[in-house]
Amino acid sequence: MNNRKTTKPHKNLRNTILMAAAALFILSTGARAQQNMGEILKEYGFDWLLGKWVATTDDGKKIQAYYKLELNNHLVSMGFKSGDLEGRGMIVYVASEEKVIQVGVDNKGGTVKGCWDADGDKVIAKLEYTQADGKTVGMAAVHSKVNAKTMKVEYYQLDSAGQLGEKPVNTLEYKRQKKQAGKKEGDKSKKKQKKAEFQPIQEFKVVR
16 A cells, blocks of 8 residues: 555644735735825825915915826826926825825926825925035925815924924915806807807916
């Protein structure tokens, strides 16, 4: 009679449990890796940040900003414009580090890099801004929702340890830009004449 090696039942059970645990780990890791910015904003209740905004400084200078989901919600593209200064940036979730990071550039040759994080009902961007001449400044922007149409942003200096100063150096109130409700009274007749020819695209207007 041939001798056959037999595997003990408890060993088979242990191997099965280990394989199942490994499979669950792989599946859960894959799910985290697939999390995108749209899901993160919604999960933490910060999707109100998306849209177009405008603020006015004490000296009457207008600042325009926007935040927009792109690339199947994996990217938040953002930008700002104030006078002759204009910038663009990208905000993404790095799954391997479990961090939300931002990189950007402006039309003066300056660059920005940093991280976003949540603090209760506020979302904080801690950024390092490097001017074209190499000078670097640490700053933070603390965003909070006032209501559906208003956002408050407090700007702080950062110390060498990345901590916010005791008081903000500036605070701005941004108003959400609204879609234009309709055209002027004098355009109604033209609109009626061309109604059958095209569907007008909704426009945006700047809130002053």
